[in-house]
Amino acid sequence: MTRLFRKLEKKVGAAPGTMVHVGEKKAEKVTITVMDYDPPHVEEREITAVEECLPYRGSPTVSWINVNGLHDMEILQQLCDIFGLHPLVQEDIVNTHQRPKLEDYQDYLYIVCRMITFNDEEKQIETEQISLVLGPNYILSFQEREGDVFDAVRERVRRGKGRIRKSGADYLAYVLLDAVVDNYFVVLEKFGDHIESLEELLLGNPTLELLQNIHRIKREMILMRRSVWPLREVAGGIGRDETPLVTDGTRIFYRDVYDHTIQVADAVESYRDMLTGLQDLYLSSISNKMNDIMKVLTIIATIFVPLTFVAGIYGMNFEHMPELGWKWSYAFFWVVVLGIGGGMIGYFRSRKWL
Secondary structure (H helix, E strand, O other): OOOOOOOOHHHOOOOOOOOOOEOOOOOOOOEEEEEEEEOOEEEEEEEOOHHHHHHHOOOOOEEEEEEEOOOOHHHHHHHHHHOOOOHHHHHHHHEOOOOOEEEEOOOOEEEEEEEEEEEOOOOEEEEEEEEEEEOOOEEEEEEOOOOOOOHHHHHHHHHOOOOOOOOOHHHHHHHHHHHHHHHHHHHHHHHHHHHHHHHHHHHHOOOHHHHHHHHHHHHHHHHHHHHHHHHHHHHHHHHHOOOOOOOHHHHHHHHHHHHHHHHHHHHHHHHHHHHHHHHHHHHHHHHHHHHHHHHHHHHHHHHHHHHHHHHHHOOOOOOOOHHHHOOOHHHHHHHHHHHHHHHHHHHHHHOOOO
């Protein structure tokens, strides 16, 4: 449950705009990389001093500055000051429990989204906050750790294929958002395979462990829903708003991201319904198994009731019982018992109760 409900004691009593890292420390050190490009060239390098980022703010080329690690407040403060980010933006960058949102600060757009990956060993999702600052000619991206879903984007920039190097920073922001949303489909596909395997196991042998797995996946779906649904507003807002930072030619691409988020949200809801159905299937299977057990026990008890009645009569200690002195009374007793039992079994089979 700690993945669904976060503790924010560090923020209690702090002034608005205070940079306090809230969340896990997922990187050993803060690293900054830059990809600066235009149609004829691309430059890729790692920044060793924050001051080296200053020329990229007013550069005529498109600059993508990526930051891995959010725990070093001094480095982040210097970088934010270089690009003139509002204190509330700085606060939100280091608070890794933000919901996806879009904020317009006139000179730049601040975008928050969540990158989701699937842990194959634990069969659960891992989320990471991605903060994007879209300026006139630059993109600042802040990540909690190294490793992301942007490798394909970097390769496109290096090769110069398509329109990415011919377009501005607004198109780069779209490509980054699109990469995040496209990876949602990959995660959902893996969840779909896992849910399908659970359904087959559930039909064969419903166990308490399977029910626990279903509950765990439902919690994962809740976590994913929290990441996906607000992102619709982000993509839809960029596609609708008349901001000079996004051209009309690029705005239509954000509408495509909006459509993709709707598809992901629908898929998440479908999987939640499927998991609810699996819970009902588990309860039905357990109930049917219990009914089968009770039916067998009831049939056995029903067969032995008349036999017990006969045995009880002739087990009484009356002195004068004519049958007790008969030579064939014991054999006749077993004929009666077996006849009654066999007749009842035959009757049950004719009614298909056995």
